[in-house]
Amino acid sequence: MTGGDAAADVARRAGTANPFWAATPPPERPRPTGAAAPFSLVDLLARFRWLVIVPIVLPLSFLWAALHAARTAAAARRRGPTTDAVHAARVAAVQARVRARDPAADGRICTARHAFWSVSTRDGAYKQAGTPFPVDLSALQDVVSVDVDRLRVKVEPYVDMGRLTAALLPRGVCTPVVPEYDDLTVGGLINGYGIEGSSHKYGLFSDIVESVDVVIADGTLVHATRDNEASDLFFALPWSYGALGLLVAAELRLIPVEPYMRVTYYPVRGTLRELGVAWERLMAPADRPWSEYVEGLIYDSRHGVITVADYASEAEAKAVGPINRMGWWFKPWFHRYAETILNTSVDGAPHVEYVPTRDYYHRHTRSLYWEAEMLVPFGNAAAFRWLAGWLMPPRVSFLKLTMVARLWEYYNTKFVAHDVLVPLRHTAACMELMHDTYDIYPLWLCPHRLAKTRRGTMLDAEAGFEHRLPLAPGDSPDAQMYTDVGVWYTPGPILRGEAFDTAAASHTMEQWLIEHHGYQAMYAISELNEADFWRMFDRTLYAACRAKYGAEGVFMDVYYKVGRKGASASAQAKAATSTGKAKRA
Ligand SMILES: Cc1cc2nc3c(=O)[nH]c(=O)nc-3n(C[C@H](O)[C@H](O)[C@H](O)COP(=O)(O)OP(=O)(O)OC[C@H]3O[C@@H](n4cnc5c(N)ncnc54)[C@H](O)[C@@H]3O)c2cc1C
Numbered sequence: 001m002t003g004g005d006a007a008a009d010v011a012r013r014a015g016t017a018n019p020f021w022a023a024t025p026p027p028e029r030p031r032p033t034g035a036a037a038p039f040s041l042v043d044l045l046a047r048f049r050w051l052v053i054v055p056i057v058l059p060l061s062f063l064w065a066a067l068h069a070a071r072t073a074a075a076a077r078r079r080g081p082t083t084d085a086v087h088a089a090r091v092a093a094v095q096a097r098v099r100a101r102d103p104a105a106d107g108r109i110c111t112a113r114h115a116f117w118s119v120s121t122r123d124g125a126y127k128q129a130g131t132p133f134p135v136d137l138s139a140l141q142d143v144v145s146v147d148v149d150r151l152r153v154k155v156e157p158y159v160d161m162g163r164l165t166a167a168l169l170p171r172g173v174c175t176p177v178v179p180e181y182d183d184l185t186v187g188g189l190i191n192g193y194g195i196e197g198s199s200h201k202y203g204l205f206s207d208i209v210e211s212v213d214v215v216i217a218d219g220t221l222v223h224a225t226r227d228n229e230a231s232d233l234f235f236a237l238p239w240s241y242g243a244l245g246l247l248v249a250a251e252l253r254l255i256p257v258e259p260y261m262r263v264t265y266y267p268v269r270g271t272l273r274e275l276g277v278a279w280e281r282l283m284a285p286a287d288r289p290w291s292e293y294v295e296g297l298i299y300d301s302r303h304g305v306i307t308v309a310d311y312a313s314e315a316e317a318k319a320v321g322p323i324n325r326m327g328w329w330f331k332p333w334f335h336r337y338a339e340t341i342l343n344t345s346v347d348g349a350p351h352v353e354y355v356p357t358r359d360y361y362h363r364h365t366r367s368l369y370w371e372a373e374m375l376v377p378f379g380n381a382a383a384f385r386w387l388a389g390w391l392m393p394p395r396v397s398f399l400k401l402t403m404v405a406r407l408w409e410y411y412n413t414k415f416v417a418h419d420v421l422v423p424l425r426h427t428a429a430c431m432e433l434m435h436d437t438y439d440i441y442p443l444w445l446c447p448h449r450l451a452k453t454r455r456g457t458m459l460d461a462e463a464g465f466e467h468r469l470p471l472a473p474g475d476s477p478d479a480q481m482y483t484d485v486g487v488w489y490t491p492g493p494i495l496r497g498e499a500f501d502t503a504a505a506s507h508t509m510e511q512w513l514i515e516h517h518g519y520q521a522m523y524a525i526s527e528l529n530e531a532d533f534w535r536m537f538d539r540t541l542y543a544a545c546r547a548k549y550g551a552e553g554v555f556m557d558v559y560y561k562v563g564r565k566g567a568s569a570s571a572q573a574k575a576a577t578s579t580g581k582a583k584r585a
Contacts, residue, residue, distance in 0.1 A: 020278035020306075021348025022270040029272065029301035029432070031439050034498035042410060053375050058391040061398040068397075072141075082142035087156065090139045091213065091221060091248045097135050098246070099219035101554075107131035108556050109217070111242065113138065113158075116400035119183050120192075120523035121417050123400075123408050126561050137187075140248055143167045151254040152210065157187030157247045169358060173254040176202040178361045181368070183396065187247050191240055193521050195419070195484055196361075197293035197309070199448035200283055200474065206238035207451060213249040217550035221248070232455070236545040239458040239537065241522065243558040244551050258311035260323070261293070261360040265351045266306045267342040272435065275304050276428025282306045283424075283447045284474035284481065293360075296445030297338050301435050305338040306445075309360060317354035327359035329389035333367035333380045335442055366392045370442060371488055374415070412525055413502050416440060417488045418509065419521035421448070423462060424474050424481040426516050433512055434485060437505045439492030446486065449479040456540025462517045484521075503527055510536070522562040533559045 037043075080086070101109065112134035115124020141158035148171055155164065162182030168174045179194040188194075190212065194205030202208055211225040212234060222245070224230035224237075236244060268278040275298060283294045283306075291308035298304035317323055326334060341351045355363070366372070372379050372393050379385075379392065403411070416438055422430045427445065434443055452461040461480035465472070474481025493500040507527040513520055514535050520526055528536065546552050 018266060018268075018348035018350060020266060020268040020270065020274070020282070022274060025269055025302050026271045026274075029435055032436055032493060033496075034493045034500055037494075037497055037499040043414075046410070046414070050376050050378075053394070054388070057399075057402075058376075058388065058394055061394040062391045064398045065395050068395075076142070079139070079142070082144050082156075084144065087140075087142075087144045087154075087249065090156070091215070093139070094135060094137060094215050094246060094248055095219045095221060098215055098217070101133050103554075106133040109133045109135055109246070109554055110556065111246070112136040114401075116397050117183075118188065118400075118523075119181060119396050121411075121525055122523065122562070123403070123405075126556055135246060137246065137248070144249065146171060146173070146254075148173055148254075151256075152251055153254055154249060154251050155186050156249055157190075158185050160185050165358060165361060168254065169257070172256055172258075174257045174357075175205075175208055175252050176255045177205050177208050179205060180362060180364050181396075182362065182365065186250055186252070190250055191237060191242050191247060192523060193239060193419075195446055195448055197295040197307075197446055199446065199484075200294060200481060201290060201292065201449070203449050203451060203479070204238070207449075208253045209234075210251040210253055212237060212247055212251075214245040214247055216245040217554040222549070232541060233545055233549060235453060235455050235457050236541045239522065239558070240542060240545075241558045241561050243542070243555045243561060244545055244549060245555065257357060259314050259357055260312040260317035260354045261309040261357055262312040262316070262320075263307055263309040263324075263353055263355050263360065265338055265341045266308070267345045267348040267350070268304045268306055269302060269348060272298075272301055272431045273428045275302075276431065278304075278306060279427055279445055279483070280424060280473045282308055286473075294447055296443075297335050298431060298441065298443040298445065299339055299342065300441055303342055304442075305342050307338065309355075311357070312354060321354060323354045323356075325359060326355055326363060329366070329392070330382075330385045331389075332385070333370075333372075334363040335367065335370050336380045368393045368396075369444065369486070369488060371417075374490060414494055415490055416502055416506070417524045418506070419484050419486045419524070420509065420513055420518055421450075421459075421482050421484050421521070422513070422516055422518040423465070423472075424483055425472055426518070427483040427485065429516075430483070430485045430512075430518070433509065434487050437508055438487055440487050440489045441492075444484070444486030444488075446484040447474070448482050448484060449474070449476075450482045451479045452477075456538050456542075456544070458537040458539075458542055459519055460538060522558075526562070530559050 098109065107130045110127050110132045115127050118124060137157060140156035142156050143159055143164065144154040144156060146153045146168065151173065153168065160182060161179055161184045165174060165178060177194065177196045177198055179189055179196055184194060189205040190209055211223060214222050214224060214233060216222055222230050222233055224234035226234055233244065266282060268275050279296050284290060291310050293309035294306070296304055296306045345351065366389065367379065375394060420430065431443060434440065450459060450461050452466065454460065465475060465480045466477045491500050491502065491505065510520060510526065510528055510532065514532060519536060
């Protein structure tokens with residue numbers, strides 16, 4: 001877009017009446033209520049945890065992060081440039097280690113990486129279950145090659161999002177899906193799940209993968225693509241959580257990007273049903289090309305802000321403006337900034353501005369979306385931001401490292417973290433369920449296309465969605481549109497001092513998901529029993545690949561790996577046939 005066109009487009013959007021702003025706000029949806037909870041000293045202390053977090057945890061976490069960055073940089077210098085030959089030698093070492101496993105004496109294979117590095121709400125108890133056989137993948141943390149002409153990057157599994165964007169953006173390219181938090185790794189995002197506001201166009205992180213290299217149970221290196229002889233492994237890998245083999249490399253798709261994003265904030269007002277319609281229309285407009293990024297922030301049962309964003313050149317950003325460098329430590333937290341736009345808008349008039357691309361990719365990082373509000377309730381106050389905003393966010397790894405078992409238990413009963421993936425048409429019903437069950441706000445809405453595979457993949461589009469005429473908004477013959485509804489915070493009843501059973505609430509939500517062809521991201525604690533887990537996810541291809549690639553009894557089964565608090569992992573370990581002692585990696 002030229003500067004003139006962009007200016008006209010921005011003026012048109014900002015000057016257009018907002019059809020998603022109800023003239024009068026609807027009545028508030030009734031909140032779930034419970035009996036008053038008995039007094040708990042632990043709850044009282046937890047309310048004032050910021051007294052420890054601000055002066056002690058934040059500075060230590062900052063030092064931890066600085067130390068880690070220095071160690072990573074020093075290790076990278078020692079390793080030198082990563083060529084294909086260097087990478088191949090590292091993979092050969094992994095293969096040798098896997099081949100050294102004695103099936104009669106050694107337990108299941110797991111990565112030697114400490115569980116606290118995983119960006120998840122899990123304690124990684126499965127790593128201690130039985131007699132694990134650790135394999136060290138820590139040498140595999142580099143970008144191997146970037147091919148700007150072919151728009152491909154080859155990476156090792158422990159490359160994290162921070163290092164990936166740092167390597168790609170200066171070349172004017174990036175992966176089309178950039179999960180927000182810097183510490184997320186390519187290996188975790190492919191074997192687990194990864195998403196961003198661009199996922200309505202490009203799918204989940206695993207959908208931007210062109211090929212994977214996997215060391216399977218007998219040490220063989222398998223190169224898998226969408227259409228080679230190992231395509232079953234390629235399709236089975238996402239959501240398998242390391243249960244099929246060790247990922248040692250991946251080739252990812254790239255797109256050309258610009259240094260700025262043109263971001264439009266649409267305040268929306270109405271019932272949750274009406275907010276759901278606004279979400280559909282802004283995400284998949286029928287009358288203009290879809291934006292590159294879309295995100296919904298729902299602040300209560302009647303209000304939200306939906307942002308759409310597109311890449312823009314530096315010339316356009318400077319000519320049209322305003323530019324908001326929101327990555328600076330003293331800037332407001334993104335979700336609170338968007339809320340200010342909601343609260344100050346006149347008749348829901350949209351607001352348009354330009355944001356540096358990297359700042360936009362990481363707009364929720366300083367506040368860990370809104371989870372940091374639990375740790376530092378006044379973290380978005382101007383005084384805190386200017387004085388100590390540079391200490392944010394506390395590193396998830398540091399928080400996990402310092403968590404004792406009792407704290408994990410407490411956290412799991414007082415805090416909810418779920419990303420649930422539902423067909424787009426159920427988004428409003430899902431928001432109503434979240435309101436009635438948890439009463440947690442903001443809710444996060446992130447769209448994603450779910451490719452139709454029909455191969456028995458753990459996730460697949462609904463049967464027959466492509467035959468509905470006309471196709472539902474966002475759907476195409478080869479993919480169904482879904483929404484990720486993110487709910488992360490302490491439930492409303494707990495905040496109001498009422499009794500609340502988080503396990504029962506999660507169980508209700510999970511059963512609803514199963515009935516509505518939805519899925520739950522497994523980085524979080526779930527209440528699913530094994531039978532329900534496999535009602536939610538399709539086991540067909542996963543089980544076939546476990547058998548074909550020899551993973552059974554060698555890599556822990558996915559359900560047992562992500563089972564609640566690792567209890568099921570211990571159960572599987574007891575049932576395991578191999579009983580030998582663990583060897584050091
Ligand atoms: C605070 C917080 C913030 C989050 N932010 C985001 C976000 O911004 N965007 C987003 O999409 N998601 C986010 N998530 C969810 C997160 O994406 C998923 O949990 C993701 O799978 C974790 O990535 P990781 O690198 O920490 O992987 P890990 O948790 O380390 O790994 C995930 C699984 O993959 C397996 N695995 C990892 N590497 C390999 C390998 N090389 N070979 C075989 N198996 C392997 C692991 O064993 C594990 O089972 C967040 C979660 C939390 C708790």
